[in-house]
Amino acid sequence: MTKQTADNPNNQMVNSYTPFPARIDDILVETEDGNLKTFRIVLENQKDISKWNHVPGQFAMLSLAGRGEIPIGIASSPTEKGRILFTVNRAGVVTKALHQMETGSRIGVRGPLGNGFPVDSDLKGKNIVIIAGGFAFTTLRATLVYMLANRDNYGKITVIYGARTPGMLLYRDELKEWAGRNDLEVHVTIDSEAPGWDGLVGFVPTIAGEVAPSPENAAALICGPPIMIKFTMPPLEKIGWTDDQVYLSLENRMKCGLGVCGHCNVGPVYVCKDGPVFTREQVQRLPVEF
Amino acid sequence: MKILKLEKSDLDKWLAEWMKSSPVYAPVQSGFGSFYDWARLEQGRMPELLPGVPKSSIKTFLFPQPETLEEFSADPADPSAFILKAPKTAEQLTIIAGVRPCDARSVSLNALPYAKDPYYSNRLRNTALVGFTCETQCSTCFCTRTGGLPTGTEGLDIAITRMDNTFLAEILTQKGELLAEAGRTGTDAGGDALSRLEQSRKNSGSPVSSADDPAPILREKDLMALYQAPFWQEIAEPCLNCGACTFLCPTCYCFDIQDEVIRDRGRRIRYWDSCMFPLFTLHASGHNPRGLKLQRVRNRFMHKLKYFPERFGPISCVGCGRCIRECPVNIDIREVYTDLLAI
């Protein structure tokens, strides 16, 4: 309280409930079913832009006045100045409304929220394995772009990414570009054979078992459906990976995003504030309420 | 700290003086079933204090529902349409009188999770709590088992204690001093007043220590051992999954946020939500991490008695007994304490 007062001479607390006004700058349909779109957002106020600073793995509340708010992982890296990307799956009331919006429309952005991946601490100097399934690739894209921009801070980087079909892969242009780089190993897979696809075929856990590097001085960042995470662990454990090396990003229903409203708790932790990123070791000590 | 001596007529004068410049609320009795709840005082409507707590907790004032978080224009022609702005807060003091020590303590407990919440802080700054310490412990009271005391003053600006036919008012904060001044009556109770107060409390047989505070013990217990305890099924079985316990509880502070638009004006409000409701945790995908009644009942008690103390220290319960009194199926949190402490 005293600290707050000291920071704010006029005794006005920072109101973290109020979103920044923003405009949709660009919309890209990502997947063949049209259910995933990437929204490029530009904050309207210069002071908000200069304050905005996020860590890969963090999320923000996208706010549609009159509809509500929805927590969405930030898909862009803080190194990509001037644009904030959100890849949004059409699922509930707010995301459906968002999908109907056009370039130039006004929305609100509240954030960045949560902890993010420890890209500048625990992950620094390590070999990194990024494992993603379906549309859970978003914050891992942010992480990968960040790591490529700070390439010297990390050892070998391996990406394993899978989707049901080629048309369900996110960021297809970038995947091609990354595959051409020699400081990065990229394995993109789809669930079953498809016409015109000459890449890997098979589920993410299988591919992970085949290509995952040694756990020595390494960390794995895994995002995907729970079933994928469940089956990805045994092949990793088989070659010596331990739970403290594995980073997961949890999801739960959220309202405030500030650790107050109580919706997203998993035991004593709040996914919105203490997470969404946890090591698997931390998760194993919690009730399975996510 | 200053202690003032007041006659009953002085107390009435205080209330009457305060009412001239501020809204004053206090418990009164009315209507069906001896409905005992907070009401705004006016000349002629004075508080009638019964032993124990009124129906609703004082979160009704500090965490009111609905509370407008932001307002916006929904008129597309308006250049600032859909920009959310927090409403201006009026700096108007509200006085809540007749607050029991348990309710007062809930205000400081809720301030822990709400430490950075501007709405709660504004209301806290603009609310004065004038308490009456308890002479009687009701059959559903158990503040001494939560770290509180019937004579506790935590969270109060003024604490009033009856001594025979007069009252001693402990002026505890700057806000309390302003109120005492505005009351324009009362005499200094003398230098030995505090020791007299303490002596009288001792003599009354009222508990003087909260030795039964379970927080230190529960903090040390293994989280998953409590979570997986065998008794949850039996506790949860009769539960109706209504929100009576959570909404009457002074320390249940969860909320939901929703937008409302009427014609071209919109507002974003927050209102009480309950972890007893299945919707509380339902994902947009249809997956529900606490889809079972047992999981929800367990979460409510685990939050109060394990998760909250792990995070903040004290348990999130002040022993007011409202949930025990009003639970339609008589789920008694005191039994849950006993069960958890036995693990």
Added chain:
Amino acid sequence: MSDTNSTITLEIRARAGELLASGEVKAFLGFAEGSIPMATRPFIARTPEQAEKLVWNSFCVINPAGFLPEVLKSVEPSRGPKDPPPEGPLPRVGVVATGCWSRNMVVQMKENQVSRDRLVILGIGSRGMVSNKKVQAMVGGRDITAIEEGEHSLTVHCDGEKTEIHRWDVIRDNCRTCTHPDPVIFDYQIGDSAGERHIEDRYVQVDKIEAMSAAQRWQWFQNEISKCIRCYACRNACPLCYCPTCFVDDSRPQWVGKSTDPVDTSIFHILRAYHCAGRCTDCGACESVCPMGIRLRILTKKLEKDVLEMYGSEAGLDLEAPLPLATYTMNDPQQFIIKG
């Protein structure tokens, strides 16, 4: 405990114990002693020993019918959502039932929520249940430390004093005007029949409100519901409310706001009452569980009166009779369609 209640308690325990011991039922749904005066706890006995915890007194105000679907499910062998139902008859559940509760079970059977052959019903002629709010009012809202129940009186302990109250003076409003205290379906009779009751002024509580002007009535309604905290205890205690997603909870579309704005609260209470029309047996659970003391059942009672007057139908009296609002006959009154 009164003689009647102790006799009934012993008979319930004996019968429930036998049913559980013989395996005729897998669970028995009744009431156990509460932890504070005037409280009982819905209780599910699963062993003959647990049946000894069952009690019967004047504070059994929760309608056990509401728990039946859940308890019935709990005794079924566990299976996945796509597994076929097991072969052979499913395990049965025993339950206590007074007049109104048994009528709710009939409604549940007609609406395919429970099946008759999975229930073993212990029928009890009701002497009416006591309203704890009325008792509370009798002692001026003071803390009640104990209550002793006599045959026709209650002894209330308060501040070290004892107050004797006549039982009928604190009987719940719904029980006071009850015309069917005896169960309409049962397998075993427990205690004596309560006999048919002839109540002259069955709708006296509704008539009083109806006599008001429209403005007064609205004022009365607004005043009552102003206390509502939207905890949904009324809805959740009601055996008629079993929709997987209630209209107040639905967000796609959102029918009603969720806060305590008078408009939203009004919609909730009016629609809740209408959903119960032609189905409500006036068991009074909604009003008994309301923590804010709202006189909710006047709304459902009014609809009960209308359905009786317009369609000659009373809910849950007859397993074969059609549901009044799901049936059309040429004789149906149509004042609301054709004026005159």
